[in-house]
Amino acid sequence: MTKAEAKAEAKRDQRRREILDAAKDLFAERGFHSASISEIIKRAGIARGTFYLYFNSKDAVFESILELAIHELQVRIIGVDVDEGAPPPALQLNQNVSRVLSYMLSDRALIQLILAHGLPPDAPMAMRVDSFFAHVEELIASSLSYGMSVGLVRQCDASLTAAQILGSVRGGMRYLIQAQESFDVTEVASQLIDFALHGVIVSDLTRS
Numbered sequence: 001m002t003k004a005e006a007k008a009e010a011k012r013d014q015r016r017r018e019i020l021d022a023a024k025d026l027f028a029e030r031g032f033h034s035a036s037i038s039e040i041i042k043r044a045g046i047a048r049g050t051f052y053l054y055f056n057s058k059d060a061v062f063e064s065i066l067e068l069a070i071h072e073l074q075v076r077i078i079g080v081d082v083d084e085g086a087p088p089p090a091l092q093l094n095q096n097v098s099r100v101l102s103y104m105l106s107d108r109a110l111i112q113l114i115l116a117h118g119l120p121p122d123a124p125m126a127m128r129v130d131s132f133f134a135h136v137e138e139l140i141a142s143s144l145s146y147g148m149s150v151g152l153v154r155q156c157d158a159s160l161t162a163a164q165i166l167g168s169v170r171g172g173m174r175y176l177i178q179a180q181e182s183f184d185v186t187e188v189a190s191q192l193i194d195f196a197l198h199g200v201i202v203s204d205l206t207r208s
Contacts, residue, residue, distance in 0.1 A: 016054050019044045020068065021109075023061045028109035032062060059124065066132045069110055076100050077139060082150050089152050090193075097189035104173060105185065111177045115170065133170075137162045165196055 001009070022044035026035040037058055041051050055061045076099035080092045104111055114129055141162035147153030172192060176183060 015046070015050070019046065019051060019054055020061065020065055023058075024065050024107075024109045024113060027062065027065075028112040032058075063128055065110070065113070066128055069114070070132065070135050072103055073100060073136065073139065076103055077143065079143075079146060080150070080152060082152070093193060094186065094189050097192055098185050101185045101189055101192075105176060105183070108177055111173055115174050115177070133166065137166050140165055168192070168195060 019040065023035070023040045026039055026043055029035075035058070037051065038048075040058070040061065041048055044051075055064070077096055078092070080089050080096075081087070082089065086092070114132060137159075141158040144153055144156070144158040144161055148155055148158070169192065172188075176188070
């Protein structure tokens with residue numbers, strides 16, 4: 001690829017991201033059905049023809065937003081290194097969770113969109129959101145399975161435990177996005193991990 005071609009591709013990628021960001025903000029503010037392609041075009045500051053160079057419908061934009069979010073989550077989840085000399089597993093786990101939380105909390109429009117998208121349960125885009133969370137659940141289950149294989153996680157039903165963890169994460173994200181205060185992401189990550197590992201009961205009460 002020549003330097004000119006690389007520059008042109010980078011420009012296309014940037015324009016596509018600008019359209020997605022504009023649409024994401026509108027969907028979060030007004031709901032998917034209430035936002036129109038004309039409003040997305042106006043928010044992005046582009047011509048109508050430019051929009052259709054990248055997307056053929058509003059549905060395609062919505063789907064691309066979710067696909068991009070999955071990609072961003074995947075690149076932030078790094079397998080725990082258990083080799084000699086590697087950082088403590090607990091630290092690596094905290095770093096993984098902190099990276100994910102930092103990404104999510106830096107994009108409030110995305111959180112509002114996927115947590116309260118304002119779509120009927122049987123609408124195709126609502127099903128897309130459900131598919132998004134199913135993919136996230138699979139990522140968690142895969143991490144749990146890996147943890148069990150290297151002795152970092154107790155033996156459990158990875159799918160069921162992943163669903164339970166995702167439920168607590170969704171509740172936590174809803175709380176954080178609505179709170180009128182800032183949070184230390186590392187501390188939030190520590191609390192989330194502690195809850196997943198130990199629950200809320202003090203150790204004395206669990207003794208027989």
